[in-house]
Amino acid sequence: MVDGVLVVDKPRGPTSHDVVAKARRALGTKAVGHAGTLDPMATGVLVLAIGEATKLVPYLSASDKEYEATVALGLATDTLDAEGRETARADLPARWRDALDAALEAERARTMQLPPIFSAIHAKGARSHERARRGEAVELEERPVRVAALEAIATAEAEIRLRLTVSKGYYVRALARDLAARLGTVGHLTALRRVRSGAFSLSEAIPLAELGPASPVVPLAAAAARVLPTCTLTEAGAAHARAGRAVPLADLGTTAEGEHAWLGPGGELVAVGRVESGQGRVTRGFTARS
Numbered sequence: 001m002v003d004g005v006l007v008v009d010k011p012r013g014p015t016s017h018d019v020v021a022k023a024r025r026a027l028g029t030k031a032v033g034h035a036g037t038l039d040p041m042a043t044g045v046l047v048l049a050i051g052e053a054t055k056l057v058p059y060l061s062a063s064d065k066e067y068e069a070t071v072a073l074g075l076a077t078d079t080l081d082a083e084g085r086e087t088a089r090a091d092l093p094a095r096w097r098d099a100l101d102a103a104l105e106a107e108r109a110r111t112m113q114l115p116p117i118f119s120a121i122h123a124k125g126a127r128s129h130e131r132a133r134r135g136e137a138v139e140l141e142e143r144p145v146r147v148a149a150l151e152a153i154a155t156a157e158a159e160i161r162l163r164l165t166v167s168k169g170y171y172v173r174a175l176a177r178d179l180a181a182r183l184g185t186v187g188h189l190t191a192l193r194r195v196r197s198g199a200f201s202l203s204e205a206i207p208l209a210e211l212g213p214a215s216p217v218v219p220l221a222a223a224a225a226r227v228l229p230t231c232t233l234t235e236a237g238a239a240h241a242r243a244g245r246a247v248p249l250a251d252l253g254t255t256a257e258g259e260h261a262w263l264g265p266g267g268e269l270v271a272v273g274r275v276e277s278g279q280g281r282v283t284r285g286f287t288a289r290s
Contacts, residue, residue, distance in 0.1 A: 003051035004217040005060065009205035010038050010046040019208060023048050026211050035060035036168070036197055041083050044194035045202050052269075053220050055284045059227045059259075059272070063198025064148055066165045069189060071176040073158045076186035080116045080173035084188065092158055093184045100152060100160070103182035107175065108150050112142040116173050145170040159190075199226035220286065221269040224261035228272065231260045237280075238264040241271045242288075247280035259283060 010019055016037045023032045033054045035047040044067075049057050073092050077084030093099070117140060146167040154161040160179070164172070173189045180187025195202045206215055224230070233241060237251025241262055249255055252262075255275060262271045262280070272284045 002217045003220040004053050005056075005200065005223040006048040006050055006211075006215055006217050007200045007205040008046045008048055008211060009202065009207050010043055011208055012043050013040055014208070015040050016046060019046055020048065022208065023050075023211060026215075027213060033057050036065060036194075038194060039081065039173070039192070041081050041189075042192040042194065044192075045197045045200060045205055046194075047197050047200050049223075050217060051220075052286050053223055055272075055286065056220075056224055056227065060198060060200075060223070062168055063227060064146075064165050064167055065170075065194055065198070066149075066196035067163070067172055068153075068191075068193045068195060069162045069164065069172050069175070070191040071160045071162065071179060071187050072190045073160070073180055073183065073185050073187045075188060076177070076180075077188045078117075079188075080171075080177050081189040081192075088186050090185045096183045096185065097155060099183055100155070103179055104150055104152060106182060107179060108147050110147055111144060113145045113170060113174055113178075114142050115140050115171050116177075143169055165196075221261070221263060221267055224269050224272070228259060228261040229254075229256070230263055231256075232263045232265065232267075233270060235265055238262075238270050241273065241280070241282055242285065244282055244285060247273070247282075249275070249279060252280040 006023070008019060016034050020032050020034055024030055027050060029051065031051045031054055033049045035049060035057050038044070038046055047060055049060060074090060075086060076088040078087050147164065149165040151163050152160055153163050172192055176187050176189040231253035233247065233253060234251040237247045240247045240251065254260060257275055259272055259274045261269060262273050264270045268288060269286045271282045271286060273280050273282045
């Protein structure tokens, strides 16, 4: 087994958990995780962390993600997407396109977002979607989000195609709900494709059907270098880090604040760590494999 990151082009249908389960069978290891859930209806980039790379998931999932989405106006569903149950219909204002630029600008300025109740957020001891499917009343709080870019790339009679780049925790299904409301109607998401997740793009993704032992994996150190600044330790510094000890700055290769991927003299990933109190301290250690 090779430690590293595998980028999959998820088709419509399977859940992110389904993809992880298939990867575990195909690669012969339970040490597989993913960096950012995709709904069953969604397609595109799903970043899988293999082996020691599972320790990088918090860093892999923290980056912005880019999507292409289609919003249908005039019909709302309970899940805010095409797989949900219809909950409302509303006419479209005759001049809704005239209000589109202002509606998009309001979304670009968003700093808080109310998540869909059909989501994996924990609420009163269970996931929100589980409680919603049991018919329980679910109340979620707004969460901080950021919209780095948002544009309409096409419109039809009752449809908007969008391209957007957003922070971790942003729900595109909620965008469909809120954008439609700003246009004076209701709406839901009918298509969603993730084209980039942080430093990993669709151009390097393999189809899920081709997932197997020979699938191309971004090596562990290279994957870490895509999401974190790096520094190279001396032999003594690498020995300290592997033992979980503090690393003197002279052996660290950087005095910069914040977390870095610490590489050994041979380029291998030794740890993720940060400078504190005049020395380097390990945040996460990595086990070398022969």
